[in-house]
Amino acid sequence: EVQLVESGGGLVQPGGSLKLSCAASGFIFSDSTIYWVRQASGKGLEWVGHISSRPKNYATGYAASVRGRFTISRDDSKKMAYLQMNSLRTEDTAMYYCTRVEPTIGMDVWGQGTTVTVSS
Amino acid sequence: QPVVTQEPSVTVSPGGTVTLTCGSSTGTVTNGHYPYWFQQKRGQAPKTLIYDTNYRHSWTPARFSGSLLGGKAALTLSGAQPEDEADYFCFLYYSGDLVFGGGTKLTVL
Numbered sequence: 001e002v003q004l005v006e007s008g009g010g011l012v013q014p015g016g017s018l019k020l021s022c023a024a025s026g027f028i029f030s031d032s033t034i035y036w037v038r039q040a041s042g043k044g045l046e047w048v049g050h051i052s053s054r055p056k057n058y059a060t061g062y063a064a065s066v067r068g069r070f071t072i073s074r075d076d077s078k079k080m081a082y083l084q085m086n087s088l089r090t091e092d093t094a095m096y097y098c099t100r101v102e103p104t105i106g107m108d109v110w111g112q113g114t115t116v117t118v119s120s
Numbered sequence: 121q122p123v124v125t126q127e128p129s130v131t132v133s134p135g136g137t138v139t140l141t142c143g144s145s146t147g148t149v150t151n152g153h154y155p156y157w158f159q160q161k162r163g164q165a166p167k168t169l170i171y172d173t174n175y176r177h178s179w180t181p182a183r184f185s186g187s188l189l190g191g192k193a194a195l196t197l198s199g200a201q202p203e204d205e206a207d208y209f210c211f212l213y214y215s216g217d218l219v220f221g222g223g224t225k226l227t228v229l
Contacts (some may be wrong), residue, residue, distance in 0.1 A: 045166065047219070106175070110168070
């Protein structure tokens with residue numbers, strides 16, 4: 001079964017840091033591009049960023065709202081992707097999801113999400 | 121930053137047909153925007169229904185179809201079921217950036 005499981009969410013003060021993880025199973029992780037998407041409570045979905053596969057040189061992309069503060073990385077040997085979040089703001093409070101894009105079937109499976117709360 | 125627009129709310133009768141749309145502030149939506157459609161029920165993660173304009177995943181009921189219509193991406197639900205009541209989001213691809221629409225709350229009533 002193809003599965004993605006996020007972890008690492010929690011409560012952090014403004015200006016703090018947090019690192020989220022996305023654990024993959026049931027598929028060839030190294031072939032996939034991994035996306036991070038967030039959703040504030042009661043709001044819509046927002047693309048955070050993505051990291052491509054090795055054939056695409058692990059290229060990354062970030063939304064303007066997080067560029068320079070968030071960094072996405074991956075460890076194909078561990079089938080893990082990460083979202084390092086620095087200089088957190090109250091507006092970063094959200095559920096964070098990871099999802100994959102396969103070359104032939106596009107974006108399909110999503111994780112269940114992990115909650116990040118930025119508050120003093 | 122482009123803005124992607126969706127109807128805030130739509131109501132459909134059980135068994136009825138409804139079309140949700142996804143427009144772009146930059147102009148006509150094309151296949152080059154690789155439109156996606158997602159369904160999200162309360163308390164659940166999003167579920168991908170349609171990718172690259174009109175391709176269904178294996179779990180997507182055949183009553184859902186995607187297309188380009190009147191300069192927008194469209195999601196048509198033919199034969200609405202009570203379990204289709206949910207929020208529906210689209211996104212469009214803009215040269216490396218993804219922009220989601222604000223979502224449509226679909227009520228089956």
